[in-house]
Amino acid sequence: xxxxxxxxxxxxxxQLLEAKVKDLVAKNNINTVVEKVTDIQEMMNYGIMITPxxxxxxxxxxxxIIPKDEQILNWLKES
Numbered sequence: 001x002x003x004x005x006x007x008x009x010x011x012x013x014x015q016l017l018e019a020k021v022k023d024l025v026a027k028n029n030i031n032t033v034v035e036k037v038t039d040i041q042e043m044m045n046y047g048i049m050i051t052p053x054x055x056x057x058x059x060x061x062x063x064x065i066i067p068k069d070e071q072i073l074n075w076l077k078e079s
Contacts, residue, residue, distance in 0.1 A: 002032040002079045007043045007053030007063070014052040017066050021054070024069055030076055 004021055008014025018036055025032045037043060037055075046055055050064035054072070057079045061067075 002030065002076060003055075003057050004032055004034045004076075005037050005053075005055040006034065007037045007046060007048050007055060008051035009038055009040070011051060013066060017052040017054060020066065020069065021072060024072055025076070028073065028076075032076065 004025075006014060006018040006021060008017070014036075018034070022034055024030075025034065043051070043053060046053060046060050048060065048063045052066065053063040054061045054067070054075075056075050061075050062071075
């Protein structure tokens, strides 16, 4: 099972990234647990200073942007 964490306080970009990831996971039938992390200390533990952040299997994949669907799918399939 793939672990995905969306890091962010709940801003519009964070909500958009979370919705996008959940939609891609559902449409592609990928066995994934998606977790929303809003705790600032936990975000800092990942080295994230700009949100939203995307962590897949404890690896930071991106932060400060909303990646394209194809990129998210590639990261999920690599995991």
